[in-house]
Amino acid sequence: xxxxxNTRCWCGSGKKYKQCHEKFDERLSQxxxxxxxxxxxxxxxxxxxxxxxxxxxxxxTGVLDHVAKHIHAGMSTAEIDQLVYDYTVSHGAIPAPxxxxxxxxSVCTSINDEVCHxxxxxxxxxxxxxxxxxxxSTIFHGYYSDASRMFMIGExxxxxxxxxxxxxxxxxxGIQAIKPWGxxxxxGAAIMAHAKKNxxxxxxxxxxxxxxxxxxxxxxxxHVGKADTGMVLAxxxxxxxxxxxxxxxxxxxxxxxxxxxxxxxxxxLSAQWEHTVLITEKGVEILTY
Numbered sequence: 001x002x003x004x005x006n007t008r009c010w011c012g013s014g015k016k017y018k019q020c021h022e023k024f025d026e027r028l029s030q031x032x033x034x035x036x037x038x039x040x041x042x043x044x045x046x047x048x049x050x051x052x053x054x055x056x057x058x059x060x061t062g063v064l065d066h067v068a069k070h071i072h073a074g075m076s077t078a079e080i081d082q083l084v085y086d087y088t089v090s091h092g093a094i095p096a097p098x099x100x101x102x103x104x105x106s107v108c109t110s111i112n113d114e115v116c117h118x119x120x121x122x123x124x125x126x127x128x129x130x131x132x133x134x135x136x137s138t139i140f141h142g143y144y145s146d147a148s149r150m151f152m153i154g155e156x157x158x159x160x161x162x163x164x165x166x167x168x169x170x171x172x173x174g175i176q177a178i179k180p181w182g183x184x185x186x187x188g189a190a191i192m193a194h195a196k197k198n199x200x201x202x203x204x205x206x207x208x209x210x211x212x213x214x215x216x217x218x219x220x221x222x223h224v225g226k227a228d229t230g231m232v233l234a235x236x237x238x239x240x241x242x243x244x245x246x247x248x249x250x251x252x253x254x255x256x257x258x259x260x261x262x263x264x265x266x267x268x269l270s271a272q273w274e275h276t277v278l279i280t281e282k283g284v285e286i287l288t289y
Contacts, residue, residue, distance in 0.1 A: 001186060002088055003022075004017065004080065004148055005018035005022060006018065008109050009021050010041055011041070011044060011046045011236075012046045012048070013046050013047060019184060021044075023237070024234070027181070028232065030232060031181075031232055035255070036065060036232050037230060037231045037232065038232050038234070039218070039231055039232060039234050039237060043206075043210055043218055043219075043234075043236075043237055044234060044235075044236035044237060045212055045236050045237070045238055045278075046236070047076075047135075049143070049212060049213070049238075050236075050238070050278060051171075052141060052142070052143035052162065053143045053144070053145060053158040053211075053212055053238055053276070053278070053287060054137065054174060054287055055140055055141070055143065055247055055274055056093065056138050056140035056141075056143040056145040057138075057145035057287040057288045058098065058145075059088065059091045059138050059263070059272045060136055060137070060138040060145040060146070060276075060288055061141055061147065061288050061289050062087065062091065062146055063083075063087050063136045063138065064134065064136055064147060064148075064149050064288075064289075065086055065087055065132050066083055066084075066087045067083055067084065067149075067151075068138075068149070068151070068235055070083055071126070071132075071134070071151050071153070071169060072153070073126050073128045073153050073154050074125060074126065075125070076120075076121065076122045076123070076124060076126075077109040077111075077118070077120040077121055077124045077125075077126070077132075078120045078121055078122040078124075078126050080105050080107060080109050080120055081105045081109070081120035082105050084106045084107040084134075084136060085098070085106040085107075085209075088106065089172060090122050090137060091140075092140065093138050093139060093140040094138070094139040094140075095107065095124075095136075095137070095138065095139075096137035096138060096144055096146070096215055097137055098137050098236065100105075100215065100256075102259075103117075103119075103260060104119060105119055105120045105137055106120075107120060107134060108133070108134075108135040108148075109124075109132055109133070109134055109135075109261035110132065110133040110135070110261070110270070110272070111126070111130050111131070111132045112130055112131060112132075112269055112270075113123070113264045113267050113268060113269060113270060114133075114261055114262065114263055114270065115203055115244050115252050115262040115263060115264060115270045116133070116135065116206055116244060116248070116261075116270075116272060117260040117261050117262055118133075118260075118261050119258055119260055119261060123285070126153050127153065128153060128154035128155065128286060129153065129154060129155065129156050129159050129171060130152075130153040130156070131150055131151070131152055131153070131156060131163070131164055131269065131271060132150070132151050132153065133148050133149070133150050133272045133273075134148060134149055134151060134240070135147075135148035135272070135274065136148065137215065138175070138186075141148045142213065143212060143213065144211050144212060144213070144214065144242050145211065145217050145276050145287065145288055146211050146215075146242075146274060146276050146288070147240075147274050147275055147276055147288035147289075148272055148273060148274040149170070149273060150164045150165060150167065150271050150272065150273060151175065159247065159269070162198075162251065162268055163200065163269050163270075163271045164271050165196070166195070166198045166200060166245065167243060167244075167245040167271040167272060167273055168273045169194060170191045170194050170195055170202075170223075170243045170245055170273075171191075171241060171242070171243055171273040171274070171275065172173070173190045173191060173194050174187045174188075174190050174191040174223065174241045174243060175187075175241055175263075175275065175277055175284060175286065176190070177189070177190035177191075177198075177227075178233060178241075178277065178279060178283070178284045179233070179283065179284075180233065180234065180235050180279055180281055180282070180283065181232060181233065181234065182227050182228075182232075182233050182278065183227070183229055183230045183231065183232060183233060184219050184220075184221055184222070184225070184229075184230030184231045184233060184244065185222075185225035185226045185227055185228060185229035185275075186223025186225075186227050186233075187208075187220045187221055187222075187223070187241060188202075188221075188223050188224045188226075189224075189225050189226055189227040190227075191223045191224070191243045192223065192224045195204060195243070195245050200245045200246060201245070201246045201248065201249055201250035201254060202223050202224050202243060202244070202245060202250060203223070203243075203244035203245070203246060203250050203252065203270070204222070204224055204250055204264070206242075206244060206262075207220050207221050207222045207242075208220075208221030208223070208240040208241050208242045208274070209239060209240055210237065210238065210239045211238055211240055211241075211276055212238050218231070219231040219237075219239065221239055221240065221241060221242075223241075223242075223243040223244070233279050234279065235279050235280055235281045236278075236279065237254075237278075237279045238276065238277070238278050238287070239276070239277060239279075239281070239283070240274055240276050240277070241274065241275055241277060242272060242273070242274030242277065243272065243273070244270060244271070244272040245265050245270065245271055245272070246268060246269070246270045247264075247267075247268040247269040247270070248264060248266040248267075249264070249265060249266050249268075251264070251265040251266070252264055252265055252270075253265055267272065274288075275287070275288050275289070276288045
């Protein structure tokens with residue numbers, strides 16, 4: 001949609017278009033003419049949106065810090081779920097997974113060969129040597145945030161520790177690959193190269209995503225890819241980077257009984273780390289820790 005230079009900008013900032021997103025739009029239009037896939041305006045967050053997401057992310061980080069203080073061998077994953085629920089609601093927020101598309105709990109807890117979407121259960125007890133991903137998503141005043149961490153329970157095997165550490169490196173390298181006016185494919189290319197160098201595979205069935213006013217927005221952020229391809233990463237976009245790295249093959253299957261939990265097909269270990277990030281004019285800001 002064409003806008004007059006003195007019209008209030010489409011982003012909702014209240015500023016005149018010429019003082020706000022005119023040059024931004026000119027750059028995107030040029031990239032579109034060159035054949036690049038450009039983001040819809042709905043994916044560009046304004047100042048109020050960013051502040052809202054940051055507040056949500058602060059609570060989300062607090063949830064994971066709270067879990068980190070209490071997680072231990074002998075506790076059930078249902079206890080983790082209770083920790084997440086209690087902390088979230090006590091801070092005026094909502095656990096985003098709870099009842100999302102029928103998911104029955106407030107958090108995903110995925111252990112050892114579970115790739116993602118493990119459902120907390122009072123009968124699932126953390127054991128010495130387990131590795132577990134705790135994936136937390138928060139809604140605060142209509143804004144979403146999303147992050148996960150790996151936890152090593154007691155003394156774990158060297159191969160488990162190495163997988164957890166390299167997976168975190170994949171997350172960090174994927175985020176480092178994000179540049180304003182770069183492309184989504186840059187993220188996957190960087191992650192894929194680091195995982196392969198270390199002898200691991202990257203899950204292709206699940207991906208990161210845009211996040212903000214909805215739980216899952218565009219773009220899809222694949223953790224495999226080719227640099228300089230995919231949607232342009234414009235300042236103001238908020239998305240998750242959440243690589244799932246497998247010790248063995250990347251193939252997986254989903255539990256036929258609960259319809260959610262995914263497992264490595266070969267029974268080998270899987271790990272995941274996740275952050276929500278904001279793309280800025282200067283680079284990237286990590287909103288969750």
